[in-house]
Amino acid sequence: MTATSLVHTRAELASVLDLAQGEIAVVMTMGALHEGHRQLIREARKRSEFVLVTIFVNPLQFGPSEDFEKYPRTLEADMAACAAEGVSVVFAPGRDDVYPGGAPAITMHPGPLGEILEGASRPGHFSGMLTVVEKLLMLTRADVAYFGEKDFQQLALIRRMVADLELGVEIVGVPTVREPDGLALSSRNRYLSPDQRRAALALSRALREGAAQTDPEAVLAAAHKILAEEPDVRVDYLSLTGTDLGPAPDEGEARLLVAAKVGTTRLIDNVPLRLQKGA
Template sequence: MIVCETREELKSRIFNWKKENQTIGFAPTMGYLHAGHISLFETSKSKADKTVVSIFVNPTQFNDPEDYLKYPLDLDGDLKKCEEAGVDLVFLPKKETIYPDGNPDFVMFQSGLQKNLCGRTRPNHFEGVMLVVSKLFHLVNPDFAFFGRKDYQQFRIIEEMVRILDFPIQIVGVPTLREKDGLAMSSRNVRLTEKERENANLIPRMFTLAEKLFKNGEKNPKVFHEILADFLLSSSSVKIDYIETVDPHTLQEKLTLDGEVLLAVAVFFGKTRLIDNELLRNFDSENIF
């Protein structure tokens, strides 16, 4: 496995692979890798000749400086996981490599896809995501890029960014991996105390309740949200950031719950914020997840 820290070495490796007509799959990460990340790498290996992974905690996507400073790190463990997964190259840029002139005064914004969900409650987050991902796309020049659908809004925003800017890249959404109790795998899970981790089980249980309500014909979003909020707030240590039901393609609010509905939530357990989502359907159709 090759480990690169500089633009020059990365570009040299990519150039040689492209010269040999090798296709490249790319998974950008912020490290502290878990089985969900490994599924991205495995999907890449099934679709591309070479798999590239970047590990970079991107400062421009954190609207809370404390959250940035507390982001978990385990570089040695990450490199071991990448090697065991058969990754061909890991790009480990320093902040100065990605932002040589400091954080740039440059903003990309998608008013439709950023209107709701984390776009509403985390200002400037997706601007930072689009900035770093577009820079990494230019450096890695991949044929495929892989994103987990747990961060569904991010997946749709990157997918649309690539379409608008004509990046010659196929964006592939990879299904969410979950723990035995149904909690979505996340690098932030490690920050939960034992009690908070126990309470976090409320999220997958809430999705089970939501599916029952949906299949039983509840179409009023307000009633739907209130029932789910009451369920989550059965623990006094839980704070809801949002519960939203949106169209899975446009991410716009659903005025009535029919067809396909993306139920997305962000919940604080102590100081740790977890996001998750589930696709609800009341007709037979191909699952977009």
């Protein structure tokens, strides 16, 4: 297995990309890699010989009261994980490499889809996210990019941006990876105390109970009931939508999404389900 290269600058990245053969597959991360990230890499490796992982904690997508400064930065461990998964190159740029002119004057506007759910709770988040994703897609010369379905609204917005701007990159969604007890993997899980982690299981439990129903009203009622039984979970939203995050159909494929705070840690999760009104 070829050793995984680490590059930090645009010039170093361009040099290794000039030598790349075949399709370039990209997995974008903010580091603190866990099994969910590794699954993205494995999916990319199934198809592409050249897999590039980006590690960049993007300041544009953090609000003033969010955890940018304390977000975990574990480059040595991340490199070991990437090497174990056969990653070709890790691009870990500094802020000046991504934003050489300082904070950009022009950023991506997410439109109406970016104003609901996470967008309503985290103003500016999706603009910052889309801006860095577009920049990294161009810098990495990506042919295909892999994103997790845990951040389902993010995935939907990236797909829409790539289609609307005709960027010519294939976007692949990968199902959420969970702990054996059902908790969706997240870099923020490490902030939870043991008691908070137990409380956080109410999110995945509520989604499972909701997804076991087929009538739209029953879906939400079942999920709300589980969440209401856990006082340490402060729900931001629980929403049943279509697969495009529009209104949920009476029948057909849909998505159930939840966001909540447990202690000071904000968690999100979602599941696919199939609706059949009156069933």
